[in-house]
Amino acid sequence: MNPDEQDQLDTFLNTFNAHALGEGDLNAGINTLAAMLCTLANIARPGSAIISPDAKCSPVGTSLLVTGALSSSIITNDVLTELRLRQNNIVSQLKHAKAIQTKEDEANRPKQVTFLKRKKTNQAESSLHAALNHSQGAMNSATGNWAMAANSPPNPDFDTLTQDAKIVVSASNARELKTQVQGSHLGKPLVLLGLNHSSCYDRMSELCSALQHGLLPDTEHGKTVKGNLIITDPDDMLSDLIKNTTHNTAYLNHCVWLVDGNAGPEPHNHVHDISWIGNPTNRFKEALSRGFGQRLNHESQYPVLHELDMIGAQHRWIEFLKGVEDSLPGINGHARNLLASLVFGVLELTSCLRVADAGNPMEGIEVFARLLVQRMANARSLMTYSKQQARNDRLKQSILHKLDRGPHSVRDLTRRFNRLSTAQCRELLFELEDGDYVQNNTNGEWSLTGRLATSIHTQTIEV
Incomplete structure (x- = not known):
């Protein structure tokens, strides 16, 4: 890392107060910041991306594996607990609304409350209705209507909302995982897992790999599920698992590892003044709530698209990943979305800041992304060192x-x-x-x- 890159990294870490996020441990703060930014990308609607001026979309969403006691503890408290809290609140709110609706339906009087009585039909639904009602022989128009219907799912009615509101799911074993991801919201769950001694790794690897690649069946009607993982490893089991050839742990290598320890490279451990964005933890909570709101908006079928020219940055990113492919086989695919996910997270985290208050939150983000992968490569090298x-x-x-x-x-x-x-x-x-x-x-x-x-x-x- 040359001096200019180190300065850029220092600026980025200072902007988001990484030292404070890690409670004084800069590496833990780096891991926590990465987890926050990627989480905002992971809960976004399917198809969310960074869109460049040439209309090229860089998709977002990256699976993470957090290994080490300190980072696992902080990320569990500041990221995963906030995810679970919002998911639980949404489920409780919908359950309560369902009970109110049931009570109204059973009441022997005029209804005082009716949820989503007039569901707003989107363009895809209207096209499907037109195709199904079209007279025989007009194949071109029917083809166009079916093509439009394939672009998005229907807007949900009240019953669908109450049944399919699972954005975040947790599981402790393969059986729970297969059950929990069924009926997830828009077929895109964020799955929270922990490494433990009781896991059936062969079955877990089979399910997680299928989930990460969009090959996991959702129902018997042909729907599939594609999601991301956040795995925590507070007991440092990862080192033993990747050395043990009796277990199938391929899914762990499909994640970007956020590692504790001093495998390097080590950033400068400077303590800076309070960042211009304010408290990053509070910013994350606000952005997370907005993310749930965007995801559950039943009147829109559109993904979140942030306009930003990152064509050159993405090209540089892919070239960098090619350079570490020997140390991390498959990283060119597994971490392809990492840079875009970090950029997406920064844009979501800073979206409510006034322009007059803002610096450049993107300065140093490429160096930050490379640092994460370099630390992963070094940690893996040490773990597999015979x-x-x-x-x-x-x-x-x-x-x-x-x-x-x-x-x-x-x-x-x-x-x-x-x-x-x-x-x-x-x-x-x-x-x-x-x-x-x-x-x-x-x-x-x-x-x-x-x-x-x-x-x-x-x-x-x-x-």
């Missing part, structure tokens, strides 16, 4: 110290180490040569290239 790799790195370090005293042949080096074969010594030297630490001289001896021995960090990504 004992053999650790031994090889210690041997490399020892070889460098030997070569610091002067050139050595392979034979000289193997004499000085117990249980180091000639073949293994050559392999380690070739790896050091690839890293530009050593060079093979014309006389067959090996020597240092001038780089310090202490600069070798084969287990982490250098930024």
